[in-house]
Structure formats: C-alpha cells, structure tokens
Amino acid sequence: MTEAVENVDILIVGAGPVGMTLHLALAAGGQQSLLVDRRPPAALQADPRALALSHGARELLEQLGGWPTRAATPIETIHVSQKGGFGRTLIDRSDYKLPALGYVVRYRDLAAALAARLADDARLTEAEIIDITADSDGATVALRHAGKLRRIRCRLLVHAEGTPGDEAGVTVSDYVQHAVICEVTPTPGNARRAWERFTPDGPLALLPLGDEYSIVFTLPPAKADAVMALDDDAFVAALSAQFGRSMRFAKPGKRSRFPLALRLRDQLHRGREVWIGNTAQTLHPVSGQGFNLGLRDAWQLADQLLKDGVAGIDLAAYAASRRLDREGGAFFTDKVVKAFSNDCAPLRLARGLGLLALDVFPPARHFVAKRMIWGARAWP
Ligand SMILES: Cc1cc2nc3c(=O)[nH]c(=O)nc-3n(C[C@H](O)[C@H](O)[C@H](O)COP(=O)(O)OP(=O)(O)OC[C@H]3O[C@@H](n4cnc5c(N)ncnc54)[C@H](O)[C@@H]3O)c2cc1C
Numbered sequence: 001m002t003e004a005v006e007n008v009d010i011l012i013v014g015a016g017p018v019g020m021t022l023h024l025a026l027a028a029g030g031q032q033s034l035l036v037d038r039r040p041p042a043a044l045q046a047d048p049r050a051l052a053l054s055h056g057a058r059e060l061l062e063q064l065g066g067w068p069t070r071a072a073t074p075i076e077t078i079h080v081s082q083k084g085g086f087g088r089t090l091i092d093r094s095d096y097k098l099p100a101l102g103y104v105v106r107y108r109d110l111a112a113a114l115a116a117r118l119a120d121d122a123r124l125t126e127a128e129i130i131d132i133t134a135d136s137d138g139a140t141v142a143l144r145h146a147g148k149l150r151r152i153r154c155r156l157l158v159h160a161e162g163t164p165g166d167e168a169g170v171t172v173s174d175y176v177q178h179a180v181i182c183e184v185t186p187t188p189g190n191a192r193r194a195w196e197r198f199t200p201d202g203p204l205a206l207l208p209l210g211d212e213y214s215i216v217f218t219l220p221p222a223k224a225d226a227v228m229a230l231d232d233d234a235f236v237a238a239l240s241a242q243f244g245r246s247m248r249f250a251k252p253g254k255r256s257r258f259p260l261a262l263r264l265r266d267q268l269h270r271g272r273e274v275w276i277g278n279t280a281q282t283l284h285p286v287s288g289q290g291f292n293l294g295l296r297d298a299w300q301l302a303d304q305l306l307k308d309g310v311a312g313i314d315l316a317a318y319a320a321s322r323r324l325d326r327e328g329g330a331f332f333t334d335k336v337v338k339a340f341s342n343d344c345a346p347l348r349l350a351r352g353l354g355l356l357a358l359d360v361f362p363p364a365r366h367f368v369a370k371r372m373i374w375g376a377r378a379w380p
Contacts, residue, residue, distance in 0.1 A: 003148075003150060005140065008152060009032060009155050009156065010157075011139070011154035011156070012158045013129065013158065014036075014160035014161040014162060014279070015035040015123045015160075017291060017294070018160045018295065020118065021294075022301060031302075031310070034124065035118075036124045036127045039126065047107040047111070052102050052103070052104050053102055053105060058102075058103055061110075061113075068112070072105045073105075074103055074192055075093075075193070075208060076101065077193045078091040078193070079193060080196045081196075087353065087355030088356075091369045096373060101194075102373065110291075126145070135271070137272065138157070139154055139271075140153050141154065156272050163282045164265070170264065172263050173261060175341075177259075177341065178258065179216050179258045180216075181215060181258070182214075183253040184213050184253070185251045187250065190206075190209075198351070199242055199341075200342055202341045205288075206243070217242065224257055228255055262283060262284060262334055267319075268318070268319035274315050277294030278290060280294075281330060283329060283330055284334065284337045293326060296325055339351065
C-alpha cells in the first residue's frame, strides 16, 4: 500500500541550533516549517561543547526569544598571545561601548533555550530519512518515524545536518589537530577574560563560563590521545604547561575530543535544496566563528524567504549574499591556524610583531574586534 503524501512548505533536516534558529525566525514572520532530526531531543543535552557567541549573535537570538540569559557568561576582555614568543594583544569591551565583547554558553543551554520556543508539532525527532527525491518544484522526503513510513512533500528543502563527512561537493582540508575540551576551575577566578594562546601544537582557548573556564586544548592527534588518557592531576599539569602563565586549575570535568578540518560545501544550493550552518561550512573552532556564522546563514535565509516567499526565493541570490561572510570566516580561521600552529623562528617573530601591531595600532585591533563582535557586518 502506498502511504499518503503530507505537504509542507519548508522542510528543515537537522534540528540543531542552526535548524531551530531558522524555524523560529520563519515562525516569527508567520511562515511555517517542519524540523526533522534523526536523534532524540536529549541528544542535544549531551553535547559537551561550550560556544563563544558574538554580541551580534545575542541580538539575533534575543529577537527570537532564544537567548539563554542566565546561562550566558559575558566576555569583557580577550587576551591573545603566543607561547614561546613575544607580543600580545588585549581587546577590551570598554573600547566598543558594549556590555560585553561576546558571551560563552554551553551548547546544551543554547539548544534548550531554542527548543523551549518550539511548538509541540514543530519537529519530528528520531526520524530516519530513507530517501530524498528532488525535482524542479521541491522535494519528496521518505522517512521512518515512530515505526511508520511517511512521505513528506516540500517546496523547499533546507539541509542543516551539521558537519558533513567526506562526500562529493565538500572540499576538506584536514588540520591534523584534535580539540580536547573540558571545564576546569581556575584560581584566581576568570574575571570574565577569554584567553587565546597560540602554541606550536595548535591554539589553546580558555573561555569564561560561570566560575569555570571552558578549555579548547588543540593538539596533534597522537598528543590528543595521550592527553585524553592522563589522570586529572596530570591533565591539569599538561594544561598549565601549555598555558604557561600563573594560573592554577583544579577539578577538571569530563574530557571530550573533536577532530578538526575545514569543510566547505562547493555549492550552497541545488534546485530547491539549500545548505546552511555546519553542513555548509565547518571551520576550525579558533576564535569561535562556527555557530555565529551558521546563525547568520539561518537569519539571512529566513529574511529572504519572508520577503520573497517560498516560491519566489532566488537561492542563487541567497548563496551570493552569504559568500563574503562564509569565505571571510573560513579564510580568517584557516590562515590564523596555519600561521600560528608551528615553531618556525621567523614566523614566531612575524607573529609577535603582528600581535604587537594589533596592540599599539587601534584601527587594526578594532578591525579584528569588530569582526568578532558583528561578523560580516564589520567587513569594509
Ligand atoms: C570543539 C569545538 C568548539 C566550538 N566552539 C565554537 C564557538 O566557540 N563558537 C561558535 O560559534 N562555534 C563553535 N563551534 C562550532 C559549533 O559547534 C557549530 O558551528 C554548531 O554546532 C553548528 O550547528 P548546526 O546546527 O549547524 O549543527 P549541529 O549542531 O551539528 O546540529 C546538526 C543536527 O542535525 C541532525 N542530523 C544530522 N544528520 C541528520 C540526518 N541525516 N537526518 C536528520 N537529522 C540529522 C543532528 O542530529 C543534529 O541535531 C565549535 C565546534 C567545536 C567542534
């Protein structure tokens, strides 16, 4: 027996933070959409990441009622330096007349704040997509949900499935680095200061999160294996050695790891399908750009859909509108990781001079700071 076809205007595959943001931004403008995710909602609550979000991201999420106010820790200063070399830059919120340069939130708290805004029938979870048939008017998606086979016809199919694998149409550049993440308690307290410390192994970030620091400890894979296997005391010693400054760490939480690669989808749209968030671009976590960028994808796509309608939207124009932001973010993070993750003496000197120049030459520092605060809106 052939199952009935259900109709929706917009089907969003992937109910992570980016998919949910798109759904809520569309709903705010009166446009319905359906979210589909293969995992249960509880899976989002198990994600160990903490995310540094820009001031601009906060403004967008607040408009949707999806800003986790009490779970967000403001970043008041950012200290950037390199291990084993001179030069440092300090970015201070007081230069920008803002309450904070950015905020740190746990992925799970952000996901919970967004999910709390969803209507009961907004998403199908634990849904397995079996087939997608795309044509010039839309797509038909066959999926299994709660033991039943369903066929959903949509006029626009949005992909928000997160980081893609090694698949056709995605250009991959492996950093041969893994991020080991966990939370630690610092002494003295974090003073709402974020640290970005470049080391030959890769960047080390300390992000203030409540009374803790959320650590992103980037290392070559073999060293990451070793660090994952350390007991807590030895881990704290390894972290202190990498940080190289007078701060004590205690009570490290559970460690997790993520392999890091730049993954750029060559085409953001095909027919009536469009890709946003990490499935469109997955960046190195240095300087915390990934979700900020995905949020702006969702915002821009919603804006264009609300203006032009589902039938009228020009997906090529949407893709063109995202080009500067995504390519700028990918270029910036890629170049920073490659220029800083080595022990080459001339490069160390150049990096030191660069950090010094940023510190003593306010327009250069403001350029970098505004990129972090506003994203593409800061580009000339
Ligand atoms: C260590 C680390 C630190 C980071 N730090 C920062 C930071 O400080 N700031 C920042 O902005 N970004 C940061 N990021 C990046 C950020 O985590 C991502 O950009 C963000 O999570 C992307 O959201 P998303 O919704 O696109 O994808 P995801 O969060 O991966 O969600 C994708 C969803 O799609 C679902 N899905 C996948 N496949 C299917 C399918 N076939 N069918 C149905 N559903 C599917 C998944 O179950 C999931 O729920 C960091 C990343 C890492 C690894």
